[in-house]
Structure formats: C-alpha cells, structure tokens
Amino acid sequence: VIKPLLLAIFLGALLAYIAYPIYKLSLKRINNKTISSLLVCLLVFLVFVIPLTFLVKSLVQESYIIYLLVKQKLAVGLFRNCENTFCEAIRTFGHNEFVNTQTKEWIKTITNWVIQKGSTLLISLPKIALNLFVTFLTLFYFLKDGEELLRKLNHYFSSHQKNYLIIISRLKEILHGVVYGYLLIALIQGFFGALGFFIFGISSPLFWGVIMAFLALIPVLGTGVIWVPASLILFLDGIFQDSTTLVVKGIALFVYSFIFVGSVDNFLRPKLIGQKAKVHTAIIMFGIFGGILMFGPLGVIIGPIVLSLTAEVIDLYLSNKNSKKNEKKE
Numbered sequence: 209v210i211k212p213l214l215l216a217i218f219l220g221a222l223l224a225y226i227a228y229p230i231y232k233l234s235l236k237r238i239n240n241k242t243i244s245s246l247l248v249c250l251l252v253f254l255v256f257v258i259p260l261t262f263l264v265k266s267l268v269q270e271s272y273i274i275y276l277l278v279k280q281k282l283a284v285g286l287f288r289n290c291e292n293t294f295c296e297a298i299r300t301f302g303h304n305e306f307v308n309t310q311t312k313e314w315i316k317t318i319t320n321w322v323i324q325k326g327s328t329l330l331i332s333l334p335k336i337a338l339n340l341f342v343t344f345l346t347l348f349y350f351l352k353d354g355e356e357l358l359r360k361l362n363h364y365f366s367s368h369q370k371n372y373l374i375i376i377s378r379l380k381e382i383l384h385g386v387v388y389g390y391l392l393i394a395l396i397q398g399f400f401g402a403l404g405f406f407i408f409g410i411s412s413p414l415f416w417g418v419i420m421a422f423l424a425l426i427p428v429l430g431t432g433v434i435w436v437p438a439s440l441i442l443f444l445d446g447i448f449q450d451s452t453t454l455v456v457k458g459i460a461l462f463v464y465s466f467i468f469v470g471s472v473d474n475f476l477r478p479k480l481i482g483q484k485a486k487v488h489t490a491i492i493m494f495g496i497f498g499g500i501l502m503f504g505p506l507g508v509i510i511g512p513i514v515l516s517l518t519a520e521v522i523d524l525y526l527s528n529k530n531s532k533k534n535e536k537k538e
Contacts, residue, residue, distance in 0.1 A: 215506055216339040220346025222509060224354060225383055227252055231351045245351040249344050257340070263418070270415035374524060375517075382516045390492060391509065393473045394424035397431050400468040408461040410438055420469065425496055425508060435465035491515050 224231075227248050234244040350357075402417025410416065416438070420431040443458025445451070492512045499511015 213339070213342050215503060215510070216342035217346045218510060219506060220343040221350055222383075222387075223252055223256075223343070223347045224350035226387060227347070228351065228354070241352045245348045248351055249348050252347065253344070263414070266414050270412035273412055375521065378520045379517055382513060382520070386492075386509070386512050386516070390425055390512070393476050394421045396476065397421060397424040397469050397472055400472065401431055401435060401465065404435070404461060404464045404469065405438065408442070408457050408464070410442075410461075422508070424473070426493060431465070431469050435461065435469055439465065491519060 230251065231244055231248045234247055235241065238244050238247075398417045398421025401420035402413045405413035405416050416434055420434050423429045423433055424431050439458050439462035441458075442454055442461055446454025446456075446458055495512030495515035496508055497511070498515065499507025499509070501507070503510050
C-alpha cells in the first residue's frame with residue numbers, strides 16, 4: 209500500500225536528520241514540539257522547495273538556450289574568423305554530410321528529451337504535490353516524535369542491543385558522511401563552478417553548475433569533465449580569433465576552477481566528516497549508479513546510504529560469526 213510513497217517517506221526522514229539540530233535549537237527557545245516542528249518544516253520549504261522549483265525552470269530554459277547556441281554555431285560555422293590550416297580542417301570536418309547529419313540528430317534528440325521531461329513534469333504535478341505532502345508530513349512527525357520512536361526501537365531490539373547499537377551508530381556516521389562529505393561538498397563545487405562560468409562569460413552557468421554538482425559525486429569523472437574543456441575552448445577561441453582577452457579568460461577560468469572547484473573537496477571533506485564517517489569511494493560510486501537506476505534522481509542520495517549500510521550489516525554478521533567460531537575453539 210505504501211510502496212509508491214516509500215521514496216517520499218525516506219526523503220522526509222533524511223530531511224528530518226539534516227534539520228534536527230535546527231529543531232533542537234528552536235525547541236530550546238519555544239519549548240513546544242508542534243510549533244518547533246512546523247517552523248522547521250516551513251524553513252525547509254523555503255530553503256529547499258522554492259529554490260528547487262526555480263532551479264528546474266531555469267535548467268529547462270538554459271537547456272533550450274544551449275540547443276539554440278549549438279544550432280547557431282553549426283549554421284554559421286566554427287571559428288569563422290580564423291584562417292589558419294587547423295581551423296580550415298575543423299570547418300571541413302564540420303561540413304561533412306555525415307557529421308552534420310549526426311550532430312543535428314543528436315541535438316534534436318536532446319531537445320526532444322528536454323521538452324518531453326518538461327511536459328511529463330507538468331502532467332505529474334498532482335503526483336509531485338502528493339509526494340511533497342507525504343515528505344513534509346514525515347518530516348514533521350520525525351522531528352516531533354523522533355526521539356520517542358528511537359526509544360521504542362531501542363526497547364524492541366533490546367535482545368540484540370549490542371548489534372543494534374552498532375548498526376545505529378554506524379548509520380549515523382554513514383548519513384553524516386554521505387550528506388556532509390559528498391552531497392554538501394558536491395553542491396559547493398557546483399555553486400563555485402556556476403559562479404566561475406558566470407564570471408568568465410560561459411553561457412548557461414546554472415545548467416553547467418548543476419551538471420558539475422552531479423559529476424562531483426562520481427569519483428571517476430569529477431567536475432574537471434566540464435571545466436577543463438570549457439577553459440580549453442575559451443583559450444583556443446582566443447588564439448584562433450587573435451583575442452588576448454579570451455586567452456586570459458581561458459587561463460583564468462582554468463586556475464579558478466582548479467582551486468575553487470576541483471580541489472575544494474580535498475580541503476573540505478576531512479574538516480566536515482573526519483576519519484570515522486568516511487564511506488568507501490567504490491560504495492559511493494556503485495550506490496549512485498544503482499540508486500539512479502532503481503529510484504531515479506533521488507537514488508543519488510538513497511543508493512550510497514543503502515549500499516553502505518548493507519556493507520556494514522554484512523561486516524557485522526561476519527564478525528559475529530568469526531567470534532562464535534573462536535569461542536567454540538576455546
């Protein structure tokens with residue numbers, strides 16, 4: 209019965225975990241659980257839902273702008289002001305019938321996908337509204353009655369209290385590691401990436417910022433997949449057009465991105481999560497891919513948490529099994 213709502217319930221529980229310190233501060237001042245929970249729910253709505261709505265709208269608009277820019281580039285021709293042999297070779301390659309047809313087909317496919325997703329989003333508004341309601345209802349009750357729920361769980365699992373406490377303790381560390389060690393840092397990298405693209409005049413900075421935030425979660429790829437080619441294109445564009453400004457912009461974007469986007473995780477992650485809450489890189493990577501395939505966009509969060517917790521439960525089971533074997537030998 210509740211299977212269609214499981215993602216919304218999980219998201220509400222995760223938001224309750226993130227917002228719990230704010231709830232505790234509010235409860236100290238107001239001393240009323242219901243009012244404190246309602247205030248935190250309102251704050252979460254203002255901080256997450258409203259900006260996310262504008263973000264989705266902007267992403268659709270910027271996707272279409274990128275499509276128009278690429279189409280214009282193809283129509284006008286690449287490096288049209290450049291007359292050297294290299295530029296001529298690129299133009300000849302671009303005018304090849306097969307390349308031209310394939311590029312146009314690729315652009316058409318991407319555009320249709322964006323339009324389709326936008327239409328699906330509009331059709332799904334009632335479902336989205338219901339899921340949002342369930343998410344905030346879960347958030348409200350997890351904040352208000354979360355401590356009581358944990359007490360009941362502690363009592364229920366008292367016969368296996370040692371294992372239960374180990375799992376709960378590790379779950380807290382995993383949540384802390386995934387939320388602060390990966391998601392928060394990915395958002396920071398995406399923000400600085402978008403800011404850099406805006407400063408140095410790259411079109412659709414918000415779109416590329418979101419893409420960089422997502423890629424920051426994937427250790428094998430990372431944000432460099434976006435900002436390295438962008439810097440190189442600016443630099444080469446400056447050389448081909450004999451523009452010192454573009455050359456300087458390309459170099460400056462590379463240096464800025466290397467410091468504030470590419471290296472920020474190495475500086476922030478140890479400070480935010482320490483050593484205890486670290487989650488293995490492979491678990492994060494497989495968790496993200498598997499989570500997306502199973503749960504959609506929310507799988508970016510759910511996948512690593514579920515996979516990390518599963519690995520911990522297996523590890524605990526094997527440890528207990530080995531302990532029992534050693535006891536029998538003695």
